[in-house]
Amino acid sequence: MEVIIRADEDAAARLVARIIVKELRANPHLVLGLATGRTMEAVYRLLAQAHRKERLDFSLCRTFNLDEYVGLPSDHPGSYRYSMNQHLFKRVNIDLRNTHLPESEAPDLEAECERYEQLIQRSGGIDLQLLGIGQAGHIGFNEPLSALRSRTRVKMLTPTTIRQNAPFFGGPGKVPRRAITMGVGTILDCRRLLLLATGPEKADIVAKAVEGPITAMISATALQLHSRCTVVVDEPAASRLQGADYYRWIFANEPEWEEFR
Numbered sequence: 001m002e003v004i005i006r007a008d009e010d011a012a013a014r015l016v017a018r019i020i021v022k023e024l025r026a027n028p029h030l031v032l033g034l035a036t037g038r039t040m041e042a043v044y045r046l047l048a049q050a051h052r053k054e055r056l057d058f059s060l061c062r063t064f065n066l067d068e069y070v071g072l073p074s075d076h077p078g079s080y081r082y083s084m085n086q087h088l089f090k091r092v093n094i095d096l097r098n099t100h101l102p103e104s105e106a107p108d109l110e111a112e113c114e115r116y117e118q119l120i121q122r123s124g125g126i127d128l129q130l131l132g133i134g135q136a137g138h139i140g141f142n143e144p145l146s147a148l149r150s151r152t153r154v155k156m157l158t159p160t161t162i163r164q165n166a167p168f169f170g171g172p173g174k175v176p177r178r179a180i181t182m183g184v185g186t187i188l189d190c191r192r193l194l195l196l197a198t199g200p201e202k203a204d205i206v207a208k209a210v211e212g213p214i215t216a217m218i219s220a221t222a223l224q225l226h227s228r229c230t231v232v233v234d235e236p237a238a239s240r241l242q243g244a245d246y247y248r249w250i251f252a253n254e255p256e257w258e259e260f261r
């Protein structure tokens, strides 16, 4: 795992967007894993800008989102399909048929989870998966006690997650209770992982995820098992990291990061 600390939210999102731009330019057929939530909105704004101003081409790219609420129609403003269309897909030249989210209105949810796993496999696997982190340490909707080898499945959301996402729905009572999410095992199968966390409210959980013991209680700790995982944080989110000086030293000296400094 590598941890990169940037001064503020904007600089952190810029670095993440630049990594994605570089990967997409190197491989126009990139299979890109996407996340939703407030943190990602800045990244999608920057990717849309790169499309507009630098002709970043999404026409051959395929995407898989981590998760979707159960039972929400795709045109519901709280659904992740709606959010992705608004923040990214409608703003770039991606073919919507190449954008995938779990179909959470499917009559047989278990079959849908299996179909989603197979679709990822048939696409050759995910090259680069973008991740956020919830305040209880989830990646995707892998809530506490998610098996570290879990695959795409239906999960019940914790009260913490429901509270965290309530503003998107106009109150906790309106947040769906269940979601389909890629499993921790599905995420660990991706070739590269890129997690972005910003803001002081993420400081505690980022420290646990990066420096704490691996535990199913905090699914993000499983990222420590991945051979190519980059965690990008801003200073407020990095404030509880014990190894912050070491991470800064690596970023300042590692040749791979020279073009991003």
Ligand code: F6R
Binding pocket: 034, 035, 036, 037, 038, 039, 040, 066, 067, 131, 132, 133, 134, 135, 138, 139, 140, 141
């Ligand atoms: C949603 C997802 C979640 C979010 C996490 C952080 O697709 O994967 O794990 O990334 O809940 O959400 P924000 O960015 O709203 O704090």
